[in-house]
Amino acid sequence: MLDDFLVRAALAGIGTALAAGPLGSFVVWRRMAYFGDATSHAAILGVALALATDLPIGLGTLAVALAMAVTVATLAARGWAMDTTLGVLAHSALAFGLVAVSFVPGARVDLEAYLFGDILAVSKADLGFIWGGAALVTALILWRWSALLTATLNEDLAAASGLNPDRERLILTLALALTVAVALKVVGALLIAAMLIIPAATARAVARSPEAMAALAALVGAGAVLGGLQMSLTFDTPAGPSIVAVAAVAFALSAGFGRMRG
């Protein structure tokens, strides 16, 4: 069954969506959308680094995404103006990544795959990496769920309940970097943030509880993966952008539904 590239693509996409749904909900609740952008754009720099040093792409991406996420989190804690800082970091990471990749022989050809994903070329090894990473992210979030939610609500309240908001923030940062590494092959550096935010925002209009929103976001993401792959097959459109496009349509429908219902 795994010999079928389409099955591998679907599984890779679903694995990513299952991790991105709950994590994306936190990204939405904590207003970290730009944070997700900066981290995922840094992935391109990670690709360049991995290619230059013959390391696995996943590892290079993970390392640089993590470095970026920690940098951003540290600057935020020091009270930098986050909107501007993130804007600077997100786009610089992308620019430096693209420049760095251009120095690596042969990599230019593949650039599009890293920017927009190459889900139809997912190998069995990729699949193992994606599901391993996705399982780790999901386990992290499930394990810390209550604490993460409390710290998201109000850090002082969490601290007074004996939790450490810094630690919870670090866990989310780690989960984000992992998700970026996992999703790179599926939707590419430019659209990872979309896979985090759009399914969660879609779920918001319908969900009545944080748990429902996270679960629904995972489902919406998985549905978008299947719909996007179908669309890609039928109309010969690029798979990664098709997935995001389907998710966006789902968002529009759900927003309309949410408004109708009041």
Add this chain to the structure above:
Amino acid sequence: MTAAMPPLLAADHICVRLGGQEVLHDVSMRIARAEIVTILGPNGSGKSTLLRALLGIVPVSHGQVTRSAGLRIGYVPQKLQIDRSLPLTARRFLSLPIRHGRAETDAVLARVGVPEVTERPMAGLSGGQLQRVLLARALLTQPDILVLDEPTQGLDQPGEAAFYRLIDEVRRDTGAAVLMVSHDLHVVMSASDRVICLNGHICCEGTPRVVSGAPEYRALFGLGTQGALALYQHVHDHDHTHDHDHGHDHHHGTHGHDDGHTKDGHKTDMGQTGMVQTGEHKTGGHHHHA
């Protein structure tokens, strides 16, 4: 009055620095079981920081904070802004981070007087409802001490009075100590066992009656945000015959126009305000609620 009892919560000569600035300097205080202590001070005087240091949310750069072993703290923060993107009912909120059963959450919401909000989203609650839900969450931990940071901000006057009545009831029912920050002199005078006037350091402290007579307190009051109230009291200060008929006679403030009668011997470093004081006859005798 509390020196003999072991404190629930104590600060010994603590200093707190935030962003390179010393916000609190050499503050020592303690609070014992079932006491109501109010920290009073102008904006930026470090009131919230003191609470946060006592709770261990911000680190102290000097000195020591001691919490009694196993101390259960019920904390009501100054503000809780809930993003609309987070679908959270009041019931679910009460179970963060520790799960509580239906019966328990129903009972506590009824106790604080908002049984109707149970299934409503937090983001849609009014200011008064939100404060009560926050108090309910604090009560669910069966706290030894309730810590409230300007809990009535954004409430109207009847709402504020009702909220403090509720807190007083809770103290009576549960025996929990109450430590709160307020700029509201009315509350300070009527509901507290002890008042601590803070302005980066402790300017004065004692029973409301003692503190209201201290020039440091008067100087702080002049510094505070209660311009309208001060003006109001200024009128009252000239109208003593009605003092007892109003609920406002507790906060004898400063004469806005009068910087005379500065008392000697109580000089603090708040001199920039021009310490002002009303005649001695207004400080004694009226504090029948204290």
